[in-house]
Amino acid sequence: MMFDWNDLRAFLAVAEAGSTLAAARALRVSQTTVARRIAALEAAIGLTLFEKRQAGYALTPIGQALVEAAREVASAAGRFADAASGAARDVSGAVRITTLEIYAVTILPPILRDLHDAHPGIQIELDMSEEPRDLAAGAADIALRNAAAPDGPGLVRRKVADDPWTLYCSRAFADAHGVPRSRDQLAQHPIVGGGGDKVWRAYRAWLQRHDLEGAVAMHQGSVIGLLAAVRSGIGLAILPSFVADRDPDLIRCLPPREGDPAAMWLLTHERLRHVPRIRTVLDFLGERLTRLAKA
Secondary structure (H helix, E strand, O other): OOOOHHHHHHHHHHHHHOOHHHHHHHHOOOHHHHHHHHHHHHHHHOOOOEEEEOOEEEEOHHHHHHHHHHHHHHHHHHHHHHHHHHHHHOOOEEEEEEEOHHHHHOOHHHHHHHHHHHOOOEEEEEEOOOOOOOOOOOOOOEEEEEEOOOOOOOEEEEEEEEOOEEEEEEHHHHHHHOOOOOHHHHOOOOEEEEOOHHHHHHHHHHHHHOOOHHHEEEEEOOHHHHHHHHHHOOOEEEEEHHHHOOOOOEEEOOOOOOOOOOEEEEEEEOOOOOOHHHHHHHHHHHHHHHHHHHO
């Protein structure tokens, strides 16, 4: 036996008000709609619920017997609506963010501190894997990535800022040796290579194009290692501009390659974009990173 929940609401409203007119006012619909819903409910269950009198609608004995059961259904529906509303407002629970280590230890800490202050019920799980996590498979909830234009099944993406990689040195290095601005000048200074397998492939290709691979004096196993080495004044290294341009200890040696499409992206999967805690973290990160990019 199937019937429309709105038909049951009309039944209860008429039972309590005594007429389709008064029920229509309570439900904020037309009197015709209420009468049609009563007729539809009676047809669906094969029972007559009201006697239609000149003074209004009077419950039949079977209608009277079913009123309490209808009230229980209405009460259960109300509890369901309350629970659903509460879940829609709930911004507590774990949120897994995957990003490069260099972002995780430079720009994210103060942002995540403020996120915790604003939403203490959210627990951030930070993954610093060099390899991109599969958001579609549930390996993470949110990704902060450097890419040209990330793509994948079901990905929802937001560009935060341009983020090309280029060559930097420390202020201490510049004071001691000057700021190299050309290929010939670069060849006279030590270069820190590495950054992890994925970064090193692109980095090495850049060095080979400029005939600078022979200038590599040290290899670091991660991007944060590159950053630490450059800060120490050992030599030069390619770093993401979003991070390095905001580091007071670093100086840009060369402009990024013209038309470099690399950018910082916030990503999630379409099935997660409206989950309250995920939406909250996405919006918070997006607002703060965009503000930082414009600073």
